[in-house]
Amino acid sequence: MNDDAEAGTAPTGEVPSAARRGPISHAIFRVARAHKMVAGHLLREVGLHPSQELVMMELWEHGALRQGDLARRVGSDAATMTRSVKRLEQAGFVRRIPSSTDKRSVIVEPTPASIALRRQVEAIWAELERTAAGDFTPAEREQALTSLNRLEEALSRHAATSAEPECSDSL
Numbered sequence: 543m544n545d546d547a548e549a550g551t552a553p554t555g556e557v558p559s560a561a562r563r564g565p566i567s568h569a570i571f572r573v574a575r576a577h578k579m580v581a582g583h584l585l586r587e588v589g590l591h592p593s594q595e596l597v598m599m600e601l602w603e604h605g606a607l608r609q610g611d612l613a614r615r616v617g618s619d620a621a622t623m624t625r626s627v628k629r630l631e632q633a634g635f636v637r638r639i640p641s642s643t644d645k646r647s648v649i650v651e652p653t654p655a656s657i658a659l660r661r662q663v664e665a666i667w668a669e670l671e672r673t674a675a676g677d678f679t680p681a682e683r684e685q686a687l688t689s690l691n692r693l694e695e696a697l698s699r700h701a702a703t704s705a706e707p708e709c710s711d712s713l
Contacts, residue, residue, distance in 0.1 A: 570693065580673055584666045588659060589633055593618070594626050595663045598635060598652065602660050606651035608641065635659055 561568040582592045590598075593616065600615045601607065607615070613623035627650055630636040635656040641647035675683060 566693075577670070577674060581666075581670055584669060585663075588662045588666070590659075590663075591626070591629065594630060595666070597623075597626055597630065598656060598659065598663060601636065601650065601652040602656070606639075606649050608644075609638070609648045609650050612650055 557565050557568050578592050585592060585595060596616050597612060600612060609623060609627060610620065613620055616623070627636060627638060631638055635653055636650050637653050639649045639651065641649050675686065678686065
C-alpha cells in the first residue's frame with residue numbers, strides 16, 4: 543500500500559471519477575483541506591483552533607462587535623461562533639459584555655492579553671503564506687490571487703442568489 547492510501551488521501555492532483563466534471567471544485571476542496579491542516583497545526587502551538595484567528599483578526603481590526611455581526615463577518619453560524627467565543631474567553635483573549643441597547647445581543651471585545659496573541663497570529667500567517675506560496679514568483683502570486691478572487695466572487699454571487707433569507711440571530 544502506498545503512503546497516500548495509508549494516510550487516507552488521494553495523491554496530489556488525482557481526481558476521483560465522480561469528481562471529473564468538477565476538477566476545479568475538487569482542487570479547491572483539496573487546497574482548503576491542506577491549508578486548514580497546516581494552519582491548525584501552527585495555531586495549536588498558540589492554543590487556538592482553526593478559524594478562531596479569523597475571529598480575533600476581526601476584533602483587532604474593528605474593536606468590539608456584536609456576536610451576531612462577528613459571526614456574519616467571519617462567515618460562521620451562530621452556534622459555532624458561540625463555541626469559539628466561549629473558548630477564546632476562557633483563554634483570556636476576549637470578553638463578552640451584554641449589550642446596553644439590545645438585551646438579546648452580546649458584545650465581544652478583544653482583551654489586552656490578546657495583543658501578544660496578535661503578534662503570534664501574524665507570524666503564523668506569514669509562515670502559512672511561505673509554506674503555501676513561498677516559491678511563487680511575484681507574477682504567480684498576483685495570478686493566484688486574481689484567480690482566487692474571481693472564484694470567490696462567482697461563488698458568492700451564486701450563494702447570494704440561491705440562499706434562503708438569513709434569520710436575524712439574537713446573540
